[in-house]
Amino acid sequence: MTMKPFLPLLTVGLFLLSACGLEKPPASLKFPDDKKAAAAPEAAAPAPVAPAATEAPADPKLAAGKAVYDANCAGCHEAGMMGAPKPGDKAAWSARIPQGLEVITKKSLEGFQGKAGMMPAKGGNASLTNEQVSSAVAFMVDKSK
Ligand code: HEC
Numbered sequence: 001m002t003m004k005p006f007l008p009l010l011t012v013g014l015f016l017l018s019a020c021g022l023e024k025p026p027a028s029l030k031f032p033d034d035k036k037a038a039a040a041p042e043a044a045a046p047a048p049v050a051p052a053a054t055e056a057p058a059d060p061k062l063a064a065g066k067a068v069y070d071a072n073c074a075g076c077h078e079a080g081m082m083g084a085p086k087p088g089d090k091a092a093w094s095a096r097i098p099q100g101l102e103v104i105t106k107k108s109l110e111g112f113q114g115k116a117g118m119m120p121a122k123g124g125n126a127s128l129t130n131e132q133v134s135s136a137v138a139f140m141v142d143k144s145k
Contacts, residue, residue: 083116
């Protein structure tokens with residue numbers, strides 16, 4: 001579904017590629033030095049196909065977790081503030097993940113003092129439900145595997 005908007009671009013890109021191919025022989029006959037200039041658009045054309053990097057996770061629980069994370073946890077964790085491990089930073093999470101999701105979640109609900117710093121209970125927002133915190137933890141761990 002998300003590929004749809006890119007299809008016209010892809011078509012244009014392919015058309016340009018074949019157009020360049022057709023024009024190459026006469027161009028090289030007249031100006032041998034123009035070869036490089038003619039090749040540049042060919043390399044640039046396929047670029048727009050890359051998907052967006054900041055897409056929400058497909059799993060609804062992880063998507064809900066991302067929303068909780070963005071609003072309550074990112075302030076410390078996205079900046080790596082006071083040693084808070086950033087989701088996706090595999091090196092920072094490799095020693096934490098083996099504890100198991102259950103232990104990591106319990107520590108996040110209750111808060112703990114670690115070697116890196118102080119993680120407040122529920123990230124300092126007592127109005128969050130256990131389920132909200134759990135889904136945020138699941139999102140963070142899933143992103144860091
Ligand atoms: C005030 C800053 C701060 C906020 C806000 C915060 N954290 Fe943390 N968090 C930390 C720090 C610092 C650590 C690292 C503690 C250590 O290991 O020394 C940490 C560690 C963690 C860990 C790793 C636990 C482990 O077992 O290694 C998880 C999971 C976590 N936080 C989840 C959350 C969630 C979920 C939220 C939002 C609801 C949140 N944090 C909000 C500072 C914060």
